[in-house]
Amino acid sequence: MQPFIKEQEKYIKEKLLELGYEIEEVVLNVSSRPELGDYQFNGIMGLGKKYQKNPRDIGQELVDLIKKENKYKDINMAGPGFINITFSDEELIKHVNELNNNIEINYKINNPRTIFLDYGGANVAKALHVGHLRSANIGEALKRLASSLGNKAIADAHLGDWGRPIGLVMLEIKNKYPDLPYFDSNYSGEYPKESPVTNEDLMEMYPVASSKAKEDEQYMEEAREITAKFQNGDKGLMALWNHIMDVSKKDIKSTYDRLNTTFEVWEGESDCDKYIPEMIEYLEEKNLVEDSQGARIIEIKEDNDDHEVPPLLLVKSNGSHSYETTDLACIWERMHKWSPDEIWYLTDSRQALHFEQVFRAARKAKIVKEDTVLEFIPFGTMNGTDGKPFKTRDGGTMKLDDLLDLAAVECEKKILPNITGKEREEVAHKVSISAVKYADLLPYRLTDYIFDPVKFSDLQGKTGPYLLYSTIRMKSLLNKADQENITYKDVKVISDEYQRNIMVSLLNINNVLVKSFESRSLNDICEHLYKITNIYNNFYYQNRILTEEDIDKRETWLTITKIVYENNYKLLNILGIDVPDRM
Ligand code: ARG
Numbered sequence: 005m006q007p008f009i010k011e012q013e014k015y016i017k018e019k020l021l022e023l024g025y026e027i028e029e030v031v032l033n034v035s036s037r038p039e040l041g042d043y044q045f046n047g048i049m050g051l052g053k054k055y056q057k058n059p060r061d062i063g064q065e066l067v068d069l070i071k072k073e074n075k076y077k078d079i080n081m082a083g084p085g086f087i088n089i090t091f092s093d094e095e096l097i098k099h100v101n102e103l104n105n106n107i108e109i110n111y112k113i114n115n116p117r118t119i120f121l122d123y124g125g126a127n128v129a130k131a132l133h134v135g136h137l138r139s140a141n142i143g144e145a146l147k148r149l150a151s152s153l154g155n156k157a158i159a160d161a162h163l164g165d166w167g168r169p170i171g172l173v174m175l176e177i178k179n180k181y182p183d184l185p186y187f188d189s190n191y192s193g194e195y196p197k198e199s200p201v202t203n204e205d206l207m208e209m210y211p212v213a214s215s216k217a218k219e220d221e222q223y224m225e226e227a228r229e230i231t232a233k234f235q236n237g238d239k240g241l242m243a244l245w246n247h248i249m250d251v252s253k254k255d256i257k258s259t260y261d262r263l264n265t266t267f268e269v270w271e272g273e274s275d276c277d278k279y280i281p282e283m284i285e286y287l288e289e290k291n292l293v294e295d296s297q298g299a300r301i302i303e304i305k306e307d308n309d310d311h312e313v314p315p316l317l318l319v320k321s322n323g324s325h326s327y328e329t330t331d332l333a334c335i336w337e338r339m340h341k342w343s344p345d346e347i348w349y350l351t352d353s354r355q356a357l358h359f360e361q362v363f364r365a366a367r368k369a370k371i372v373k374e375d376t377v378l379e380f381i382p383f384g385t386m387n388g389t390d391g392k393p394f395k396t397r398d399g400g401t402m403k404l405d406d407l408l409d410l411a412a413v414e415c416e417k418k419i420l421p422n423i424t425g426k427e428r429e430e431v432a433h434k435v436s437i438s439a440v441k442y443a444d445l446l447p448y449r450l451t452d453y454i455f456d457p458v459k460f461s462d463l464q465g466k467t468g469p470y471l472l473y474s475t476i477r478m479k480s481l482l483n484k485a486d487q488e489n490i491t492y493k494d495v496k497v498i499s500d501e502y503q504r505n506i507m508v509s510l511l512n513i514n515n516v517l518v519k520s521f522e523s524r525s526l527n528d529i530c531e532h533l534y535k536i537t538n539i540y541n542n543f544y545y546q547n548r549i550l551t552e553e554d555i556d557k558r559e560t561w562l563t564i565t566k567i568v569y570e571n572n573y574k575l576l577n578i579l580g581i582d583v584p585d586r587m
Pocket of ligand 1 (some may be wrong): 350351
């Protein structure tokens, strides 16, 4: 079964064709002026241009034709050619009851795909910081959206686990504990099982090492050497690398867990690195690699480029590989292991050129199929109240955990006083994640926003906590009905405008999901959730649902409550937000 609104869109498209007008796509939107109709179609203006006609004339032809078929309770035209459609009550009731039986009708697209997502990118031996927040939130939500629409979605943490930061930390460890066996090339015994460093040690060591390296060329040279040594598989350093990985990965994972961000695959740059030799061999065989001052490069500029696209640096003159090489090998690996139809990358826009180079090289070398989609999905910046990228008070980079703590402190204040102990902690956690995620996903993906934990945790505003609070209240109403043995099965009547608006809005969910999916931005889902919750709350204040004497009305209102609850629960889950039992 097709979602109801999809069917209407198809019908209108056919009617236009019958009149001789070809339109690529008919999109119905929930009307912003419900007094004119339930849904609005704005595509007539475009047709006017295309067919060099007054759009109102085309609109009138369409309205007349559809009126003759008695399809809708009302169809009319307003302004320069907006078509308004009002469904009959029976029709609305019928289709909302279908949703009541199976909310999955709304979760459908044609042509499911295998989509591989890359939105982790945390760097080992360094803490997750605020810069990792948006890729984690948006990526996770896009993955959940993709799979709830029937695609197969696989996410990879893609850890930065093979670069100089690790070499720097190793050098610090070496300077601090020179007698450890990892640094002795003649050592032949077993390496210790216990890591010589904790995650706290790593967190202290990396910034120290990184600033030393900036000031001291000698130190930097040593860091380069130790990096090259472990990258070439030195036994002792690999044993140490494994310890660093274990310790750091555990910490990275706990922050991602806290954020409800999950990965099906926990690979990293080190895993892609293994594929570099076979990939280079393939590229050389295809004659795609050129010499350039001792380095090996792939030329990727194209004739009609409007900006400079430098060649991809495959092998540097000192024999090492670049970030681009690793990502190219990573596509190589992913195509071989998972053969995805699409690969999506989420990082901030500063990496746009990097991905452009990698994608071009992958296409030129036919590492991907002709129709494989490689997509870079950048996002706007999270700013502080000063409008500049968010920083700690002293201008440093804030750890992601500390940022989440700021939100947790604010949200804890909003929770019922009788929720105590462990439960209080868990509820505060869930509420704070709702605050952070909703605020992050609400603006259009490319728009910057300001991190403001006080505003985000407000129970009255357009916030995660408001949505949670309202959704929990729906659930407790349904629980009360259960306790009092008040049964309800379906929608029987439409009793007021609020209820009607809720029903109209419920029928639009498939469109909202598809729009969010296509724009790779969760803002439409966020807006939809707020809107429907808001109308529901008006409806809730207006009616005394459990004590209503008219049985048809009571059944209807409880059913509406149940569908909105289910819908909110599902959409919040797509955003990565868990609903606590109470708050
Ligand atoms: N580790 C990288 C960074 O911190 C992000 C990785 C993004 N993904 C990728 N395949 N390059 O900048």
